[in-house]
Amino acid sequence: MVIIIGVKRMSGSSVKINDTGSSVSIGGSSLKGYINATYEELQAVFGSDIGNLSSDDIIGLALPKDDKVSSEFRFDCTVRYEDNPDEEDYVKGAIYSWKTDKIPQQIFTWNVGGYGQEAVWYAQDLLDAYRLTLTMEIA
Numbered sequence: 001m002v003i004i005i006g007v008k009r010m011s012g013s014s015v016k017i018n019d020t021g022s023s024v025s026i027g028g029s030s031l032k033g034y035i036n037a038t039y040e041e042l043q044a045v046f047g048s049d050i051g052n053l054s055s056d057d058i059i060g061l062a063l064p065k066d067d068k069v070s071s072e073f074r075f076d077c078t079v080r081y082e083d084n085p086d087e088e089d090y091v092k093g094a095i096y097s098w099k100t101d102k103i104p105q106q107i108f109t110w111n112v113g114g115y116g117q118e119a120v121w122y123a124q125d126l127l128d129a130y131r132l133t134l135t136m137e138i139a
Helices: 039-046 118-138
Strands: 003-007 013-020 030-037 069-081 084-098 108-114
Touching (some): 013 118, 030 039, 030 084, 030 118, 039 069, 084 118
Antiparallel strands (some): 013 069, 030 108
């Protein structure tokens, strides 16, 4: 999956999602912040949920109490700047539910992990851009 969306937080920049899912390595990352989104929005923007559920599990199924992550979406993206086209930043992150007994279906405060605050910024910007496209389609 490759998506290119304008990013507002860093004016004059764009972000390209290079990869999503279990192939994105996030070892050594940590909690950097939070975003509010629905499960459906995260699937639309970041692809398949790679949480601790098997494909036989259904959404909303209660999980064993020892599972700490019921849903997880990983992303790897490249950020380019219009004023310096030779400069690129690479950002990896994970959006996940922490210690919930079900996969959240309504608006939920998700944890965002990564190697810097940029993971939160770009995850939020990608969600905002997705929501804007939905608003434009309705209008």
